[in-house]
Amino acid sequence: MMFPEAKILDVDLTNQKISVRSLPGEIYRLYPGGSSLGLYLILQEMQAGIEPFSPDNMLVFTVSPFTGLPVAGLSRVVVTTKSPLTGTIGDSQAGGFFPAYLKANGYDAVVFKGRAANPVYLFVNGDKVELRPADHLWGKVTGDAERLIKEELGDEGLEIAQIGPGGENLVRYAAIMNMCNRANGRNGTGAVMGSKNLKALVVKKNKIAVKAFDKEGLTTLTKNVKERIRNNESIDGLGEFGTDGDLDGFNELGFLPTNNWQTGWFPEGAESICGTTMAETILVKRDTCYTCPVRCKRVVEVPGKVDPFYGGPEYETCAAFGSYCGITDLETVALANQLCNMYGIDTISCGGTIAFAMECFEKGLFNTDDTGGMELKFGKGDNLAILIEMIAKRQGIGDLLAEGSYRAAQKVGGEALKLSISVKGQELPAHMPQFKPAVGLIYAVNPFGADHQSSEHDTFLVADPDSQERRWLGQLGVYKQYQDTFDLDDDKVRFAFDTQCFFSILDTLCLCQFVWGPAWELYGPDDIIQLCKYGIGWETSLFELMRVGERRINMMRYFNAREGFTRSDDALPERLFDPMPDGPSKGITLDKEEFEQALNTYYQFAGWDVKTGNPTETNLRKLSLDWVVKR
Amino acid sequence: MQVKVKLFFTLRRGRSRVVDIQLNPGATVKEVIINLGIKPSEVAIVMVNGHYSNMEKQVDDGDIVALFPPIGGG
Numbered sequence A: 001m002m003f004p005e006a007k008i009l010d011v012d013l014t015n016q017k018i019s020v021r022s023l024p025g026e027i028y029r030l031y032p033g034g035s036s037l038g039l040y041l042i043l044q045e046m047q048a049g050i051e052p053f054s055p056d057n058m059l060v061f062t063v064s065p066f067t068g069l070p071v072a073g074l075s076r077v078v079v080t081t082k083s084p085l086t087g088t089i090g091d092s093q094a095g096g097f098f099p100a101y102l103k104a105n106g107y108d109a110v111v112f113k114g115r116a117a118n119p120v121y122l123f124v125n126g127d128k129v130e131l132r133p134a135d136h137l138w139g140k141v142t143g144d145a146e147r148l149i150k151e152e153l154g155d156e157g158l159e160i161a162q163i164g165p166g167g168e169n170l171v172r173y174a175a176i177m178n179m180c181n182r183a184n185g186r187n188g189t190g191a192v193m194g195s196k197n198l199k200a201l202v203v204k205k206n207k208i209a210v211k212a213f214d215k216e217g218l219t220t221l222t223k224n225v226k227e228r229i230r231n232n233e234s235i236d237g238l239g240e241f242g243t244d245g246d247l248d249g250f251n252e253l254g255f256l257p258t259n260n261w262q263t264g265w266f267p268e269g270a271e272s273i274c275g276t277t278m279a280e281t282i283l284v285k286r287d288t289c290y291t292c293p294v295r296c297k298r299v300v301e302v303p304g305k306v307d308p309f310y311g312g313p314e315y316e317t318c319a320a321f322g323s324y325c326g327i328t329d330l331e332t333v334a335l336a337n338q339l340c341n342m343y344g345i346d347t348i349s350c351g352g353t354i355a356f357a358m359e360c361f362e363k364g365l366f367n368t369d370d371t372g373g374m375e376l377k378f379g380k381g382d383n384l385a386i387l388i389e390m391i392a393k394r395q396g397i398g399d400l401l402a403e404g405s406y407r408a409a410q411k412v413g414g415e416a417l418k419l420s421i422s423v424k425g426q427e428l429p430a431h432m433p434q435f436k437p438a439v440g441l442i443y444a445v446n447p448f449g450a451d452h453q454s455s456e457h458d459t460f461l462v463a464d465p466d467s468q469e470r471r472w473l474g475q476l477g478v479y480k481q482y483q484d485t486f487d488l489d490d491d492k493v494r495f496a497f498d499t500q501c502f503f504s505i506l507d508t509l510c511l512c513q514f515v516w517g518p519a520w521e522l523y524g525p526d527d528i529i530q531l532c533k534y535g536i537g538w539e540t541s542l543f544e545l546m547r548v549g550e551r552r553i554n555m556m557r558y559f560n561a562r563e564g565f566t567r568s569d570d571a572l573p574e575r576l577f578d579p580m581p582d583g584p585s586k587g588i589t590l591d592k593e594e595f596e597q598a599l600n601t602y603y604q605f606a607g608w609d610v611k612t613g614n615p616t617e618t619n620l621r622k623l624s625l626d627w628v629v630k631r
Numbered sequence B: 001m002q003v004k005v006k007l008f009f010t011l012r013r014g015r016s017r018v019v020d021i022q023l024n025p026g027a028t029v030k031e032v033i034i035n036l037g038i039k040p041s042e043v044a045i046v047m048v049n050g051h052y053s054n055m056e057k058q059v060d061d062g063d064i065v066a067l068f069p070p071i072g073g074g
């Protein structure tokens, strides 16, 4: 079989030059899409030590050979660049319809280099690709910019990935938004786009021409999909309650990050901001991505306050603006979500940074002179909207908070340094390592900062051994049964590393993790093998795919090593090693020594140097990355 | 005896957030689960009166049992 070629659109913003090239199938097979392809191009073409906001930073949008096939969970776009938040390689994924239509125009990747002299946007209509002026769009929130672009092109049939004022103003955690409610949220990719004076990437909704290699074969995955959903409680429940369905459960267990992670116990607010409450109150519709029947996306409305156009909050957003900030009111959280989508900023880092500011205020590190008169106290939701706007526009204290909690803490100094709950400068997502230590391990070692979607969670190891979740994990060699989630022994570390490689496959092939993940999702690991075979004629195995996943992680760690990152950057915030203070989890502790030991084990399992935490030359060569070493 | 059961995430579907059930003295958490028409394999984590527990645990009159399916990322 011939592996498909990758078609790459190169855009030199400085010189306004556009060209197209293709990458042979034998290379694409090693880096088959997503940030793997992005990393391949970046490591080939970008020097070490380039500042994130330099014109020489590359900004790469990628899909995969699978994007646009009519199967659930195959419409994802990945953005890869050097992150202005973490200083590491940056990686961020988003769904929606944009990815399928980017591919429908024939492209696997769009590479931006340089910086335009004035604001521009790129309009892609098949072979017709043009840079258009965007001065009149600069400063506009996403909804307004989208309307104006559709008006001036006289076309409603467009998909638009764009930045809002957050990206324009270089908020270090600015997002790239598509549909005005799907975000390449993390790592500040939107700020890099802003630094290039690039407002939007607009694609025409041309006919989706991606053809399955074996259409008949592919129906083995698609024909019973409704029944598959009905028979899968987790997936059906995800559709019903959204990702926020878990929130009050985490609280009941004593592990819902609250008041800037000082506790895991939020009895006064968890019920009111959970997914069940959302479904019973402000939810007006469930939305979806291209050909996905799961429909996990929320659309919420509060007349006169929250506009359904901007979608609705995920679990992470409800936690970041809810429990992190001690805020108990769902409408306030929904409005904060809307504002982030309008201004184009990441909800997790934004909520995490505001929670940090609240604790600084309560501890006397900020006063009302710093905040322009605002009382930044936990539980006070009335300042939230104004704070988000100030961050997006870098006004007043917003200018400091736009830097993220880590840099803000460096500036404030003293006790503030302990209050930034981040790894490599990226604020932690809402899964507590004290409850899920394997997730905590991945928070520490993940190349682009703390991330909850880069490995499987510990909770499945206490699930029934006969459950579907465990049978699927069994395909990855995960078999050990645990009584509770708190261990961090060798088997746990292997579980963390192996599932990290598996999730890395998904972020390479651009598969939605809720559809293709290795445990509770719609399809299991063996189904991916079928997808490869019927979708593009790739006869492969989990063995080859796990190598693909491992290769991506190693390329990322190699990129970081070039930038001077070492093991000391793989550290969790100190607060996480304190005993849980109250509620049902009271006294439970993540043991620091055990954690350090697990880190050693992780590097050994990964084949990396234990002292530096960086990939060894041998391991890179094992993964066909000898060209990286030779450069 | 009477036990209060709190259900989370998918275990709530077609039921409610909190259910009161009557049981014979000496019943275990597993019997609570079966009594509610839930498959024990669907339950991953059990708490009794706010403490981490398990299926074999005997419950007492007035106990509060919380049941969780395996809950992952997102």
Ligand code: SF4
Pocket (backbone or CB within 6 Å): A072, A073, A074, A095, A096, A287, A288, A289, A292, A293, A294, A295, A296, A297, A512, A513, A514, A515
């Ligand atoms: S499961 Fe949700 S996020 Fe994933 S493709 Fe379907 S609708 Fe989109």
